[in-house]
Amino acid sequence: MFNRIVEVTGLQKHFGKYEAVKNVSFHADRGEIVGLLGINGAGKTTTIHMLLGLTKPTAGTVRVFGRDIETSRTEILSRVNFASSYIALPYNLKVIENLLVFAHIYGVKNPKNKIEKLLEDFEIHHLRNATSGRLSSGEQTRLNLCKALLNDPELLVLDEPTASLDPDLADKVRKVLQRVNREEGCTLLTTSHNMLDVTELCDRIVFMSAGEVVEEGTSDQILRKYNSDSLEDVFISIARNHSVDGRGDKVASSADLKKVKVS
Numbered sequence: 001m002f003n004r005i006v007e008v009t010g011l012q013k014h015f016g017k018y019e020a021v022k023n024v025s026f027h028a029d030r031g032e033i034v035g036l037l038g039i040n041g042a043g044k045t046t047t048i049h050m051l052l053g054l055t056k057p058t059a060g061t062v063r064v065f066g067r068d069i070e071t072s073r074t075e076i077l078s079r080v081n082f083a084s085s086y087i088a089l090p091y092n093l094k095v096i097e098n099l100l101v102f103a104h105i106y107g108v109k110n111p112k113n114k115i116e117k118l119l120e121d122f123e124i125h126h127l128r129n130a131t132s133g134r135l136s137s138g139e140q141t142r143l144n145l146c147k148a149l150l151n152d153p154e155l156l157v158l159d160e161p162t163a164s165l166d167p168d169l170a171d172k173v174r175k176v177l178q179r180v181n182r183e184e185g186c187t188l189l190t191t192s193h194n195m196l197d198v199t200e201l202c203d204r205i206v207f208m209s210a211g212e213v214v215e216e217g218t219s220d221q222i223l224r225k226y227n228s229d230s231l232e233d234v235f236i237s238i239a240r241n242h243s244v245d246g247r248g249d250k251v252a253s254s255a256d257l258k259k260v261k262v263s
């Protein structure tokens with residue numbers, strides 16, 4: 001079986017003269033949960049969009065399941081799904097209607113059973129007949145997660161999956177994601193600003209700053225390297241030592257980070 005699920009190599013994205021993603025390479029193997037971290041504007045969402053074939057890279061390659069996203073997008077996407085806290089599903093449809101439409105698009109067998117189970121897992125079953133547009137942001141987030149698991153994806157890409165969730169629901173969502181990963185072997189690639197997501201979920205972290213990967217490893221490896229017991233402190237240290245001049249001109253190199261002691 002092919003074990004390298006995602007392989008991103010030398011990815012770049014320029015918007016006019018602005019280099020949002022300068023040089024990004026990373027991978028995710030089958031069954032791994034990989035966290036893509038970085039300050040606001042680091043290029044995480046842009047990278048994810050290129051990975052899903054939503055944005056065309058300026059340079060570099062994205063391979064998913066061993067195939068190039070540019071030439072095999074339809075085949076790849078049938079085995080992938082995506083959820084973001086910042087994307088709303090059609091607001092005028094009921095929750096159940098939205099999920100039935102997506103289930104139909106994905107060709108899900110027994111969609112009703114699947115949908116009922118997902119609504120229960122994400123604790124929005126009581127909202128099944130509510131119009132999607134009236135959902136709170138935390139409820140929208142969980143509706144998006146239901147949608148993202150409808151097709152039993154082999155790769156689930158998540159952009160800040162717990163951003164709008166209260167701590168209790170964020171914990172429950174992490175447990176559902178962990179179960180999907182362990183029991184169904186789903187590979188996860190997730191961005192997050194919530195360090196609990198990272199410590200509790202991620203096997204490996206890829207840290208981005210100003211469009212580049214500046215650190216990579218397990219949280220233990222990164223904590224040891226920075227001589228810290230807090231991933232939040234390490235994050236702040238990386239962010240502050242990659243301060244930007246104007247839009248994206250890094251004034252500290254990744255080598256400088258090693259010298260930083262978190263106070």
Ligand SMILES: Nc1ncnc2c1ncn2[C@@H]1O[C@H](COP(=O)(O)OP(=O)(O)OP(=O)(O)O)[C@@H](O)[C@H]1O
Pocket residue numbers: 015018020038039040041042043044045046047
């Ligand atoms: N279509 C676009 N045109 C011009 N600039 C863009 C475009 N899309 C993104 N950018 C810029 O690229 C940079 C990276 O954006 P991106 O959304 O990838 O960051 P991010 O790491 O996801 O940040 P956040 O943590 O805030 O979500 C930002 O400075 C953003 O303003």
Ligand SMILES: [Mg+2]
Pocket residue numbers: 044045046159
């Ligand atoms: Mg983003």
